[in-house]
Amino acid sequence: MTEFDGIDRRRFLAGAAAAGAAVPLAALTPALAGAAAAPATTDKFAFPTGSTLRVLVTGDAGTGTPAQWAVADAIRDLHRREPLSMALGLGDNIYELGPNGDQDVQFTTKFEDPNRGLDFPWVMALGNHDTSSIFPGDGGWLLRGNDEVDYHRRSKRWWMPSRYYSVRVPEKNPIVEFFVLDLNPLAAYLPPLLAPYWAPDGQFMNEQRAWLDAAISSSTAKWKVACTHHPYLNNGSHGDAGAYDGIPLEPMNGVHAKRFFEDHVVGRCQFILSGHDHSLQILEPTVASKGTRQIVSGAAAKDSHGKAGPEVNRRSLFQNFTDVGFMVMDLASDSVTARVYTVDVATSKATVAFERRLV
Template sequence: MRDNSFGRRGFLAGAAGVAAGASLVGLSPAEAVPVAPGVTKFGFPTDRTLRVLVTGDAGTGLRAQWAVAEAIRTLHRREPVSLAVGLGDNIYESGPNSGTDPQFADKFENPNAGLDFPWLMVLGNHDTSSVLGGDGGWLLRGNHEVEYHANSPRWWMPSRYYSVRVPEQRPVVEFFVLDLNPLAAYIPPILSPYWAVDGQFMNEQRAWLDRAIAESTATWKIACTHHPYLNNGPHGDAGRYENLPIEPINGVHVKRFFEDHVLGKCQFLLSGHDHSLQVLEPTVESKGTRQIVSGAAAKTVGAEPAITPRGRHNALFENYHQLGFMVLDLTATTVDLRVHTVDAATAATTEAFTRRLV
């Protein structure tokens, strides 16, 4: 299924001159949202063998999302999942209107009933939309998803960016959940200094991430973003998003962020955005960090010739026409990855790829 929710390239090319607003605020880890009275969060595991669901671009509330969720429930009954990572575009097409928006039930809670474990959630461009779904032009809207952290046992987003160590003591893994929407918005926040490339929000996030990674004692360090660094699908690589030469909407600042603060410091980079399943090989540019794209939980790229994958990067696995999700099995010494494709009509799954990555 092809995603036409942006006005595609004609709209994107003209978006650089549009302001996103001048009086926005964000939420940093220092301003993390507390859990509301009466809400008990599902707990993080304490053992050192973990099964992590990796899924993204799920939040449509439509049949395809339900089919993938049912496939995950089948897996969870057979092989219990420890926690999940949701890689953004959690509430299509334009994000929630409040921290109590009914869309949270329709597009997250109800489809995922029975998947009772923590979901580490990432903000995507569709979660922060203004004029058109996916434009990323109303960054403040993402705070509603942070607010929802207080109200849901599953949904974990105490701040726009944060980290989680699992287990807390002697961690096997630390997830660094990042918000790069200010750098990737198709409507750049040029009149909002707070969200600027070198504004308060991004500078605080950079400093926080550098410190958090340096202090981490986890065996595996995994960065979680919506926008990828490397991508064989139609959205393209950071610095070449949508095959546009226009800065900054081509993601040039996202590219620089990854290169300065993530690559070579984390073993894995998990992203969505492209509605595909990709396990890419590390490159010289990625400094050994492996890019994994899992954005097919409700939509697919499709097989039309106009959006045939570019295939620039070597891949262990890539699929652009099937729904699906991934599973990471982590121990203190190994990382195993499985890719599951899902039949939208029956919710039947096929284990399409399995590999020990480390």
């Protein structure tokens, strides 16, 4: 979102920051606890075991609107013709404020119902709208994300055993390992000023850093893919980490997210897959990204109305700021191919807008 009740988000957030974030301090202090790994109490759809994978890449889907249904219908049509192995959900799973408990009906209306028939594992990441407090997307109630971890127990599709985790596919001799990250504490528009647990150098993030370093180092997968809601590089209106939404003040500009990417992800994973920006982008690696390619797929229910960011001219293989849609990645031991689909909301018809082997 770029507007909230007619107020431009950038102006609102910059003004709130300059005024010391004029919201109740209690809203900035969630309980000092993270979600433990959630065992499933229902049968889950099985992860693929073959030597090739066809992975749906989708983000910012959870609106329950006709646009989400149109994209899901297009995905169903593709799945009938070219079966998908699994999906990646890159955050903002429950618009606009996130769920209220793991039995919230929004899990049905904004995830299960639209995705009927897409019966494979959906590897899910947390987004800023999943952890809202005062206004949509503020990221100010980080503990709310635990409701989505708890929902892992209830759904055959939804895979989120913890706030951050990895999935190796196939489990033995993996082709790919997806490292699903929770960078919301580093990029919240309402930062957790009075909650040391969630601080940029607090327990949650330090444990996540240590886990990620060890997990990447020990991974035997050919392809290593970081899955985040917030992008590192982004030609869209939300901007790059360190300059999110044009906000000049730390930490709301995502400077800590930028440092996280540069210290722990770039040069170590071949891809960063993110949502947040309601666009479809396949960017070229940069010197700063050390060969890691940023992909943004956050248009599964909203588009950017043509709005691009200040880095719109950064080199890309593809970028679209006007359409809803999704991506598919085909992974084999020796190649990765990406396809981008745009979707006409009125007809649910998908069009292949881009297809290319990336590696």
